[in-house]
Amino acid sequence: MSRRLLASMEAVLGQLCALILAALLAIVLASVVLRYVFHTGVVGVEELCIWLHVALIALGMPLALNGALAMRMDLFSRSLPARWRQAGGDVFSVVAALVLVSGSHEIMGLLGGISPMLGLPEWVRFGFLGGGGLLLLVALLLQRMAEGRLVPALSSLGVGAAVYLAVPYLAVGTSLPSSLFLALVAGLGLMAAAPLPHAFLAAAYVAIAFGASLPEPAIVSTAVSGMSRFLLLSIPFFLLAGGLLTASGAAGRLVRLAKALVGHRRAGLAQTTLLSGVFFSGASGSSVANAAFGASTFYPELVRNGYPPQKAGAIIAATSVLDNVIPPSIAFLLLAAATSLPVGPLLVGGVFAGGLMAACLAVAIHVCVDEGSSSLPASGEVRRSAAAAALPALGLGVIVVAGIRLGVVTTTEAAAVAAFYTLALGLTAGTRAGTLWSTFRRAATEAAAIGLLIGSAGPFAALLAMDDIAGAVAQVVSSFGGGALAVLLLSNVVLLLLGLVLDIGAAILLLGPILLPAAVSAGIDPIQFGVIVVVNLMIHGLTPPLGMLVYVVGGVTGVPAPALFRAVLPYLAALLFSLILLSAYALLS
Known part of the structure; x- marks a missing residue:
């Protein structure tokens, strides 16, 4: 029963994602034709596309639980019994889903106003992620039931809910930057075989206990802002x-x-x-x-x-x-x-x-x-x-x-x-039309997984900025002389080391804004440095443990x-x- 329900849910969500992608393609192409052929345009096209993109990410969230784009590092969990292999990672997924649901609900209650371009309430865009979090919880439970792992699934649900409820009452006194604890908790999530975006979102919430100044609504808002770019x-x-x-x-x-x-x-x-x-x-x-x-x-x-x-x-x-x-x-x-x-x-x-x-x-x-x-x-x-x-x-x-x-x-x-x-x-x-449509579905699912990663890296990047990690990197560089050679050596070493344990996309989103200012101040051409960053991190597609x-x-x-x-x-x-x-x-x- 659970297997049929899961298959039906994934089929419906896959079709909806493919439809949204087809609609996005049609809208952007129509905009191109209007601009370059008829020298006109339609107001609000970019904002409409951005909202649809966020909806695509939310609907595709449950579809990215498995496969390469789930970005799981399951080397450690493989040593566990099969019934409990993903239980630890599921705890992080549950916390992430609850943060999306609760944070979106709070934003929807606080945010007023109407989008001047679309005529829709502004809270709708944030509500998409709340719906995606709810779908993620349902899909996770159905998937574990279909695999015969009901007891571990219920245990993960209980532990995740307990962690979620306990965090607001915890206050760990420390002088260390809260982004450090976010990174440590996210690393723990990776070791537990949690999908990387779920580890980031759950860690951003847990970091509140260590002094992070990003409450739930801010976590969701930052994630949505990260996804909301026409590019x-x-x-x-x-x-x-x-x-x-x-x-x-x-x-x-x-x-x-x-x-x-x-x-x-x-x-x-x-x-x-x-x-x-x-x-x-x-x-x-x-x-x-x-x-x-x-x-x-x-x-x-x-x-x-x-x-x-x-x-x-x-x-x-x-x-x-x-x-x-x-x-x-x-x-x-x-x-x-x-x-x-x-x-x-x-x-x-x-x-x-x-x-x-x-x-x-x-x-x-x-x-x-x-x-x-x-x-x-x-x-x-x-x-x-x-x-x-x-x-x-x-x-x-x-x-x-x-x-x-x-x-x-x-x-x-x-x-x-x-x-x-x-x-x-x-x-x-x-x-055949069926082959073309399945290609739309696959591309939409992959895009949703990448989009969720971009959004989940937003709270991490915000905390890094609040903790002035870029300034700390600049100080380290200056201690080595501050020249172009020192910057390139240090940057390549940092990228090579952190690339071992960070997904390539997440590493680009997090490390690019930190290292680029130091490179520019040292006189390195920013475009050449950007190329070096991408080449360095792409090499990690071949290195353990992520590879x-x-x-x-x-x-x-x-x-x-x-x-x-x-x-x-x-x-x-x-x-x-x-x-x-x-x-x-x-x-x-």
Whole structure:
């Protein structure tokens, strides 16, 4: 019974999320047409899109409980009995859900006024997250019942409710910054296998006991403010574009072009995997999407040609790093949202950095893979034919970057155009309507998970600002001389260390605003520093204990994560070398 109820709930929520994404795409595209064709516009379009985006995140909250985008670090919980494996993490999820429900309810009671653009009460936008928290509680209970874990689920619910009720009555006297305790509690949540956004929200609430000046309504308000940026709508659109590119078969044409160009070289199949990853990066923007695509497309072929399973998986995971560096890049969008850096120059910097990383990986593959040439060089006619077939997909990244860099369209508009472009490719290729709609659903679910992470990082970032952590970092930098070399060394060390235990997106949102001021004061170009931040943190897609790209590849291929972490070491070294080169270039320029 519970399993059927859960499946029905997820199906309905998935359909609603897909509908909202389709509506957002239609609204933004209509706005583009009105502006550039009819030289007019509709007042309130951006605010409407922002409200719909918050609603998408709230409805998608229960759908992100499992899978890679739940961002669970379950290495420690795996040692527990199966019935209690996720009980500790569920406590954090319960606290987070209760904070969203109660905090939203308080805001709805306090906030008055009507949105001048939409004519709706202002509290509606905040009420979305309260509804999402309630749906999260229901989905969590149904899921555990379906798994036969009713007793642990009820225990987690009771403990979570007890923690929630006890926090307002606790007051721990300490002179340490409250953001430190938030980080420690969030780390405890990660060790207990809680989804990272839930750990952040629950920790922000528990930090009240340690002197944090963010009550429940402020936590919810800060989270909603973090989600409420028009720029962030580009994330679901780029995710949709990447999914539609695969569904339309255009991604397969990129693979054939890569094989025609490098398939005859030493380690030709591995080099084809790398070059296909480069091409796919220019249209997707999501490393997780590239990892899943490569694991399902290239892994069987690599193993069939004699590659050990762990080495085949390691090549796919390493090449997937490029997706969030080569534009369009979701990582650069997150950095721009967190630091107000211009998106266009960041994407141009990503082209250079991604090319350098790809070159370093190509050398590592040439050195580490024993496979010789397995085919003759493709003829010029075959290469021209493959290039012509792949041209529509290749042109997508160029259109996006050029449109943003030249100021023709905004980042969100460019992402919407990219999604519409790939949808047209799918329709002209005869892709079934059901496949296209499931792509909308998947993109909407992934976007909801990323959006919740962005919102949940808001209270943490606010406490970091209140505790003047950026000033403390500046003081540490000045104690090392305050020069560009000291800033780059310290920043890279901090990013490399904290990236081991922080999700990539969360690390960008939290560390970017802290480190950037110190870099600018030391005379480092902010765009180059932003590129270094993204490259540094993307490398952590391959490092334990989080290593999301490794877990995605392992989940698709069935190769154990520890074996993949060992096999990926040569490619990790190559990517670290590219980081050193980028840092040296920033110092010399």
